[in-house]
Amino acid sequence: MGPRTPTQRAPRTRVHNMLVSLDGFAAGDTVTVDQPIGGAELLFSRFDGRVIDGVDGADAPITVDRALISLWGQGIGAEIMGRRKFGPQTGGWSDDGWQGWWGDAPPFRTPVFVLTHHPREPIEFGNGTSFHFIDASPEDALRRAQEAAGGLDVRIGGGPSTVRQFLEADLIDFLHLTIVPVVLGTGVRLLDGLAGIEDRFTIETISTDGLTHQLWNRDEAGRRRR
Amino acid sequence: MGPRTPTQRAPRTRVHNMLVSLDGFAAGDTVTVDQPIGGAELLFSRFDGRVIDGVDGADAPITVDRALISLWGQGIGAEIMGRRKFGPQTGGWSDDGWQGWWGDAPPFRTPVFVLTHHPREPIEFGNGTSFHFIDASPEDALRRAQEAAGGLDVRIGGGPSTVRQFLEADLIDFLHLTIVPVVLGTGVRLLDGLAGIEDRFTIETISTDGLTHQLWNRDEAGRRRR
Numbered sequence: 001m002g003p004r005t006p007t008q009r010a011p012r013t014r015v016h017n018m019l020v021s022l023d024g025f026a027a028g029d030t031v032t033v034d035q036p037i038g039g040a041e042l043l044f045s046r047f048d049g050r051v052i053d054g055v056d057g058a059d060a061p062i063t064v065d066r067a068l069i070s071l072w073g074q075g076i077g078a079e080i081m082g083r084r085k086f087g088p089q090t091g092g093w094s095d096d097g098w099q100g101w102w103g104d105a106p107p108f109r110t111p112v113f114v115l116t117h118h119p120r121e122p123i124e125f126g127n128g129t130s131f132h133f134i135d136a137s138p139e140d141a142l143r144r145a146q147e148a149a150g151g152l153d154v155r156i157g158g159g160p161s162t163v164r165q166f167l168e169a170d171l172i173d174f175l176h177l178t179i180v181p182v183v184l185g186t187g188v189r190l191l192d193g194l195a196g197i198e199d200r201f202t203i204e205t206i207s208t209d210g211l212t213h214q215l216w217n218r219d220e221a222g223r224r225r226r
Numbered sequence: 227m228g229p230r231t232p233t234q235r236a237p238r239t240r241v242h243n244m245l246v247s248l249d250g251f252a253a254g255d256t257v258t259v260d261q262p263i264g265g266a267e268l269l270f271s272r273f274d275g276r277v278i279d280g281v282d283g284a285d286a287p288i289t290v291d292r293a294l295i296s297l298w299g300q301g302i303g304a305e306i307m308g309r310r311k312f313g314p315q316t317g318g319w320s321d322d323g324w325q326g327w328w329g330d331a332p333p334f335r336t337p338v339f340v341l342t343h344h345p346r347e348p349i350e351f352g353n354g355t356s357f358h359f360i361d362a363s364p365e366d367a368l369r370r371a372q373e374a375a376g377g378l379d380v381r382i383g384g385g386p387s388t389v390r391q392f393l394e395a396d397l398i399d400f401l402h403l404t405i406v407p408v409v410l411g412t413g414v415r416l417l418d419g420l421a422g423i424e425d426r427f428t429i430e431t432i433s434t435d436g437l438t439h440q441l442w443n444r445d446e447a448g449r450r451r452r
Contacts, residue, residue: 128228
């Protein structure tokens, strides 16, 4: 398609495709090279990552589940992720050449800010993806990401502990939560310590074949409070 | 965002955002310059055209309705429309400089094939949109649009009589129908003469706040039949 006419609007901070088990877990306990989701793979059994940038990323059918997944990239100019989403390592970085899970064309195609207490040199890919390693509070990380996003929205990419920190700091404008009918019993919970947080949002809920989607939009009163 | 990795898949023929009243009408009886939808404006009272290319086209909130609207442009390489969608004129073209309803940046940003018994010279816009006026059967028009789409999907853009012709010819792979809770009493019906056509599709239905969305995906058996 040809170039799109830019739109004027207030940038948002968004979370997409946050999959949560019936008992509230959004990731497993430990991440290894073999288990990027740390034992919570069941959550992703119904998730089709090929359509994060559009339902044309996979063959038919076009479903409501896929339509919601495809919101992921719309109008996003930068992502912030936790270190555990970038890789299984902890502590200081070793010289092992690790560049993330995604091979030589990571799907982000924007600047990505990786939160870590161990900053290192950025990594750039040919497709527009670059990883920047920063030791920053949620507020400071968001400020840097917004500068890099050039007026577009910032996605908080996870994992769940990172999303929870941004929710605690009252920095999230939109959250797409998908409740998956599995019981994991262990892992990282998304909403621990956030009692009452639903009051800040208007929550739309629909159910598809076995999945429940919630679209949390921050109330304007909440936006003004900041 | 940076460039996207192309995907390999079978091109589809898709219809998006087909709004239908409770009594089955998808357009009014007559189109004039002042009434582009011919008296069926009520259908569009809940439709936000700003998000056809992405939910970032408008300020908050991000809703299921908007997510479904935003499928419109995903992976589309060409559109086919009826003449009545292009303008209110009938018969031979007069030299009135009419270039469609959309000003100098039509939202299509791809080649658009306008079905008419009165071919004329194409019109090109700077944003990737071009209008090509052809006198062709649905099959021939689709063939030309698929050539122009370069492996991407073709959208049948309406109005309802045009979509009905393509449904009759068994050429539609995907249809997003939105049932709007209004009774129009008159106009152009989408599904007249198509009794039993639902058998060719798997239909997913969800309801949002007052709207009912149906996603019709052609069954594989139907695809093979062609």
